[in-house]
Amino acid sequence: MTAKRLLCAGxxxxxxxxMRDPFQPPRDTCLTGQLANWRFHGVVAGEQxxxxxxxxxxxxxxxxxxxxxxxxxxxxxxNEHGIRITLGERCTPAEWRWKRExxxxxxxxxxxxxLQFADRLRTDTKPGDADGG
Numbered sequence: 001m002t003a004k005r006l007l008c009a010g011x012x013x014x015x016x017x018x019m020r021d022p023f024q025p026p027r028d029t030c031l032t033g034q035l036a037n038w039r040f041h042g043v044v045a046g047e048q049x050x051x052x053x054x055x056x057x058x059x060x061x062x063x064x065x066x067x068x069x070x071x072x073x074x075x076x077x078x079n080e081h082g083i084r085i086t087l088g089e090r091c092t093p094a095e096w097r098w099k100r101e102x103x104x105x106x107x108x109x110x111x112x113x114x115l116q117f118a119d120r121l122r123t124d125t126k127p128g129d130a131d132g133g
């Protein structure tokens with residue numbers, strides 16, 4: 001009977017001491033699971049560059065270097081190629097970088113430039129023309 005009481009008291013102490021359930025995944029205190037859902041869409045260049053981000057809930061955010069995001073991440077650098085943040089000292093990875101993603105419009109514009117260049121190469125020139133022979 002005494003052994004049962006000691007075992008029950010020990011189990012109760014473990015439950016009350018905050019020991020986590022070993023079958024549940026550990027808490028994500030750094031919120032690294034949200035990183036893949038954030039997107040960098042561009043930058044507004046000026047005296048201080050302003051990065052344009054979309055967070056995991058779809059909300060647009062303007063961020064500058066040194067700003068702390070609602071998740072606790074701190075913006076280290078903002079430039080036209082991407083944004084670098086630090087997640088925290090005990091987080092893995094300690095830093096993260098979002099690179100700028102291209103848009104359909106940019107792809108379309110670059111294809112249009114290539115086609116225009118190709119059209120210029122294909123034009124027939126005559127020996128008396130400025131471009132030709």
